[in-house]
Amino acid sequence: MAEQHGPHLVVFTGAGISAESGIQTFRASDGLWADHAIEDVATPDAWRRDPERVLRFYDMRREQVRRARPNAAHKALAALEKQGFRVSIITQNIDDLHERAGSRQVLHLHGEILKARSSVDPRMHYPLPRGGIRLGDTCDKGSQLRPDVVWFGESVPHFLDACELAAQADLLLVVGTSLAVMPAASLLDHAPLEAPCVLVDPEADALAPPGVARLGQPAGKGVPALVRHWKREGRLWLPESLLG
Structure with a gap:
């Protein structure tokens, strides 16, 4: 270098x-976002309502990223x-x-989709070299892990x-x-x-x-x-x- x-x-x-x-981008007319409303998978309210659904969606996005070059x-x-x-x-x-x-x-x-982060401490990040996040996966403070992405309605x-x-x-x-x-x-x-x-x-x-x-x-x-x-x-x- x-x-x-x-x-x-x-x-x-x-x-x-x-x-x-x-x-795919969320503005695209095909791909993952076409079948998922932003309000259902990419907001703090969605995470509170149905965290399992949110995790499944980001698992799919993560695999898409891993396949891309x-x-x-x-x-x-x-x-x-x-x-x-x-x-x-x-x-x-x-x-x-x-x-x-x-x-x-x-x-x-x-944020970075190939990382997870704590739900209570945004400074705590965990790499995801393979697989995804499941309910019950926790940070060192015992809090559920979430995708390390900034959702709509969150600060940058x-x-x-x-x-x-x-x-x-x-x-x-x-x-x-x-x-x-x-x-x-x-x-x-x-x-x-x-x-x-x-x-x-x-x-x-x-x-x-x-x-x-x-x-x-x-x-x-x-x-x-x-x-x-x-x-x-x-x-x-x-x-x-x-x-x-």
Whole structure:
């Protein structure tokens, strides 16, 4: 691993980058979410009403993540870091595809599905290298284990850390997110005014806020294209030939 140096690339990734690896988003019209209402499986109230149902749902999501593989976008970001660029990733995704691709600096805003955590102490985490969580599985304090994910209606514990990271960006790369989920979408407001920002998404023309450059391509095509330019030039920049 080359020593990281130079300008700091901060990458903010959403569900679109993982969808290209086969992980369905809750906005998709097919897949796991199509048969499950958010209110029944992804809220604190759902957990209180029917924890067994919630655990079964996240067991299915966990197996989906284990079957998935990093795609070209994940691999390109990891390769850029390996070459010595300073790369930090903030992700809304609960999978481990960035890490499996080789990225070392990854901040998960919404938790990690391959971990369990205590129901009474969110600082207590337990890796799940295989299998899932069952009723009766407890933390060291004797409390039922739950998925280490941020449910709808819960606070985002690492949001301030993400804001501090965004504030260090020399260039902000946003990949595969609708910029509709708060508070994560407000991260763009914390980047330095002088830091260029580019959104890579097939719907980038419609989604990009004013002042954000657009690359209307899927993550698996757009991110490697940018990375090739940066590696060839040895610097971070926004090639006009690629951007809309």
